[in-house]
C-alpha cells in the first residue's frame with residue numbers, strides 16, 4: 001500500500017523528466033514511453049524486486065500522462081516513425097486553467113484518500129529497508145519535478161497575475177510538495 005503512491009507519482013511525471021526538444025518527443029511517444037517505463041522498471045526490479053502490481057501501476061500512471069498531454073497539449077503517438085502529433089485541445093495551462101484544476105482536483109482527492117488513510121501511514125513502519133529506499137528513490141525525483149514546476153508556475157504568474165483559479169492550482173502544487181516531504185520523512189525517520 002505504502003508503495004502505491006511513489007509508483008504513481010514517479011511514473012506519472014516520468015515523460016516530463018525529458019522535457020527538451022527531441023527527447024520530449026521521444027518520451028511522449030508510445031514507443032519511447034514504453035522503452036522508458038521498461039528501463040525504469042528493470043532498474044527498479046534489479047534494485048528492489050518489484051511485483052506485478054507495481055508494473056501495472058507504473059504502466060497506468062505513465063499512460064495516463066500521455067492521455068493528459070493528449071487532452072491538454074500534444075503527444076506523438078507514432079514517433080520515431082512519424083512526427084505527426086495528436087492534440088485534442090490546443091489550449092495550454094495558462095489559458096484554460098480551469099480544466100486543469102478539475103483534473104488536478106480529482107487526482108488530488110484520490111491521492112489524499114490513499115495518503116491519509118491511517119493504514120497507509122501505519123504501514124510505513126512495516127516497510128523493509130529495501131522498500132524504504134524504493135520510496136525515496138521514486139519520491140525524490142518527483143519532488144524535484146514538483147519544485148521545478150512550481151517555480152515555473154510562479155515565474156509565469158509574475159507576468160500574468162494571480163487569479164482565484166491560479167491560487168487553487170498553486171495550493172495544489174504546494175500540497176503535493178508538502179505531501180512528498182511528509183512521505184519522505186515518515187519513511188526516513190522511522191525507528192525500528
Ligand SMILES: [Zn+2]
Nearest residue numbers: 015016065069
Ligand atoms: Zn508531458
